[in-house]
Amino acid sequence: MKEEFGVLTIWDQGNKKTYPTYTCGHCSNVVVMRPDRTRERTKCIQCGRTICEQTEICATHCTPLPELARDHMEAKGEWKKYVPAIMAGVDKKDEALSMGLILL
Amino acid sequence: MAKYSVPFDNVTCNTSNDVRAALTDATAGNAGSSIAIYEIQAGGLASSSVATALKLSRQGTLGVTPTAVTPDKLSNYSPAAGFSAASGWGTQPVLSGNGLVILAFNAFGGGASWVAPPGSECIFTTTSAAVGASLRPTAGNGAISGHILIEQL
Numbered sequence: 001m002k003e004e005f006g007v008l009t010i011w012d013q014g015n016k017k018t019y020p021t022y023t024c025g026h027c028s029n030v031v032v033m034r035p036d037r038t039r040e041r042t043k044c045i046q047c048g049r050t051i052c053e054q055t056e057i058c059a060t061h062c063t064p065l066p067e068l069a070r071d072h073m074e075a076k077g078e079w080k081k082y083v084p085a086i087m088a089g090v091d092k093k094d095e096a097l098s099m100g101l102i103l104l
Numbered sequence: 105m106a107k108y109s110v111p112f113d114n115v116t117c118n119t120s121n122d123v124r125a126a127l128t129d130a131t132a133g134n135a136g137s138s139i140a141i142y143e144i145q146a147g148g149l150a151s152s153s154v155a156t157a158l159k160l161s162r163q164g165t166l167g168v169t170p171t172a173v174t175p176d177k178l179s180n181y182s183p184a185a186g187f188s189a190a191s192g193w194g195t196q197p198v199l200s201g202n203g204l205v206i207l208a209f210n211a212f213g214g215g216a217s218w219v220a221p222p223g224s225e226c227i228f229t230t231t232s233a234a235v236g237a238s239l240r241p242t243a244g245n246g247a248i249s250g251h252i253l254i255e256q257l
Contacts, residue, residue, distance in 0.1 A: 004221035008207075012214035023224040030205045030218065030226065054202070069138035069229040069257050080231065087228065087235040089162040089200025103231070 008032055025049020026058040027086050028065055055091035057082050077103055106182035108175035110189045111251040114149060117156060117211075117241035124252055125167060125190045125197065125238045126175075128230055138257040139187050140225035141237060144218050146250030148211025156211040156244030159203035160226065163236035169194025175254065186256055197238055211246035225255065 006021040008030075020033045025044060029052040041050045046062035053059065063082045068075055073083070081103050085096035096102050112124050128137040146158055170190035177185070204226045207216035220226070228235050239252060 004224060006218060006220040006224055008216070008218045010207075010209055010214070010216045012210050013212075021218065021220075023220055023226065028204055028226040029202070030220075065227040065229065066140075066223055066225070069140065069227045072138065072257070073229060073231045083229065083231065087162060087230060089164050091201065 147215030150246030164200030
């Protein structure tokens, strides 16, 4: 799967700057890419998408949101287990479990 | 799938209120309702410098009693949107997490936009209850105009 970069543009009184972004393949967080970063971005070994490294759920469980959404959530339960938690903005598994936001 | 615009024009920023919001329609047995936000653009209309930041967030607790606005079809041949949009709420939603996108700019002669390529949109999807997206200022009190572009999946 080929990933493309998004573009963040900021303009101010005639000056314009653009920055590349990518969207986390698990939670849809948009990450602005620093030009001076040398460490490689983390990719999910299951879905192959670049992930945001910001939340525990993203880092530990593959939830391929774009594919699930385009498939109208027809996929098996394991893939969409954490969708309600992600949609509620919950970052941690324990918190999601205590709030009843994990599909069993 | 069909694409829609949710514009906002000359809206005065208030950090307690959404500028615009969108909700998937999963309340009528429409399981699997999904939307993908692929562009947000905002420009300032202020007459003096105002640091302004707009954040796209998920709604941890959905807003109540929306002031509905009709999403504009980008193609005349598209059906009416299967999701709803709001310009205000009786009770504002409680936003969660760190937000998905933040646009920061000076509302005096400045603006910002974010555009995602196909496959890298911000996804809002559900199997049962509706889920919501909110664009809300985290800073600033000037007037802004802009739009949110949404694909219905």
